[in-house]
Amino acid sequence: MNGRAAAALEAVLRGLGTVRWYLREVTGETAYDRHCEHHRRSHPDLPPPTRREFQRMRSRRLEEEPLSRCC
Template sequence: MHEPAPFERRGPSRRPAVTSGRPSAPARELTGETEYDRYCERQRRHHPLAPVPTRREYETRRTRHRETHPQSRCC
């Protein structure tokens, strides 16, 4: 009898799910990950000669700006 390979599965789903390792677009929107992507696009469009900061630099600047410019929030 044929011995199934270790990755083969019996039942309705025989192939393992293939994922890119990256969250889906709605999940990225909810977590705020797309903010950096939009920032980079805008930087490149409006300031093509300026270097684009790394994600870490962006997060540091963003946090510093939020701490120095607090906004009142309802919640």
């Protein structure tokens, strides 16, 4: 592989990485990762919740405390 092809491949891979990051942020996929990181720092003696448990907690919280209100 010559230098130009390697540079083009690197640019494509970097672009795909950016798209992946963006999609994970938009869909909320990173919320679980951030929660686990916070949980490990705050409660090192307890295991973090599973992804399913986290999604249930998150859904329940959003239902009880909506982020936006019309009035």
